[in-house]
Amino acid sequence: MNDDTTLLTAYGALDSAAVSDALDGLVLPPGLGGIRPVWGHRALVGFAAPVELAPGTPDPSSSGAHIATSAVATSGPEDVLVIAGGGRTDVSCWGGLLSLGAALRGVRGVVADGACRDVGEAREAGFPVYARATTPVTARGRLRQVSSGEPVRVGPATVARGDIVVADETGVAFVPRARAHEILRAAQAVARRESAIAEELRGGASLPDAMRDARLAGTEEPH
Template sequence: MPNEMPLSAETMKNFLYASTATVSMQMLKRGFRNSAVTGVRPLNPKSARLVGPAYTLRYIPGREDLDKPPMPGDPPSAQRAAIEETPAGHVLVIGTEGNTRSGTLGDILALRLKVRGVAGVLSDGAMRDTPVIGRFDFPVFCAAAAAPPSMNHLHPVEVQAPVGICGVPVYPGDVIVADEDGAIVVPRHIADEVARDSFEQERLEKFVAIRVRQGRAIPGTYPPNDETKAAYQAWLKAGEPAGG
């Protein structure tokens, strides 16, 4: 299955070089207008760069006879499965139907994910212990903070099923690319080309920014005309000098 293909080191490097703004433009060029997850923010802005395949966890609204304070002898749950089974390098994507009344994770579970090598977390719900998680060198994106535990209002039902995050569909294996602007969801089968073209767009825009700082007008510079494209190629051959 295409969604099970691991990401190459080059694709990872290309996505990490590009901003989500650039990746969103590449998605638009391919006809994808609903790929940007807005309304989520990183708990630690200094740890906001996130790239990895999605491993999903889905919650539904909780019910009092099913969702009670945890006990050591509780049977396995989808939440605990996600904590222990999300592969290293993947992004745990938690869908809550936008329920922010309870936190889906607290500092202990987030720390467990970090120690296991999970790339980060993306959720349309809330997190608990946000002052602590916000000090982790671990990207956690969410919509809100909430003190109550998840079982106050939520019930974990399954892992590795499609989820909706702020109106954007996420399928297991889709690539999540996130920074301080939010997150972009890229279907796995186009991820390599989107990453490649995002890298090239980012590099071109670096050159365009140099030209604008030099006083060049926007027409002909952005988008670049043939003259600007030729100057860009010369700049690449020169080793991308900072002064243009």
């Protein structure tokens, strides 16, 4: 098992809240709320393949390819498309044909800082889509692609190609690849502390005794 696979497996055992706490503790941008699964699929972990969009019509000198198609065509089974759509919810930045194309390439899913459409088609393709909203309004004539594979901003985070994406029903966290092992260790420690507290609660401990901020932060060990 190579390092990439090991990393994704390890992060796949964590939730976005634990990863967000680890990022917070290391003074990095924490997780982001408001981007949620649009149909009932699994949690999502993979390497970021970023795409930046901006308002406006497509460049008439371009090949005419639709937004995000080049990113889909160059992504694979360990990747998650990250669409930096500026949080717009009045126009779709992801649709059914993109979901089908990405699913056929084995891409793990998409996280869109914007709206999506064709939810039924994504569900039929079995393709996980995370977005801020849904809308039937097309991107054609309303959005243009600025870049593919270059760093993008999503909320407070800068997301680069190969960063780790963790998305679930709670939200999304972005892990800088250069610090992935450090953040993983911190997130695993968060998960262990919370698991220990949960066990104490099930064993009859009082909530105030078991759940102390210092303990949750890792600055106090259990008695």
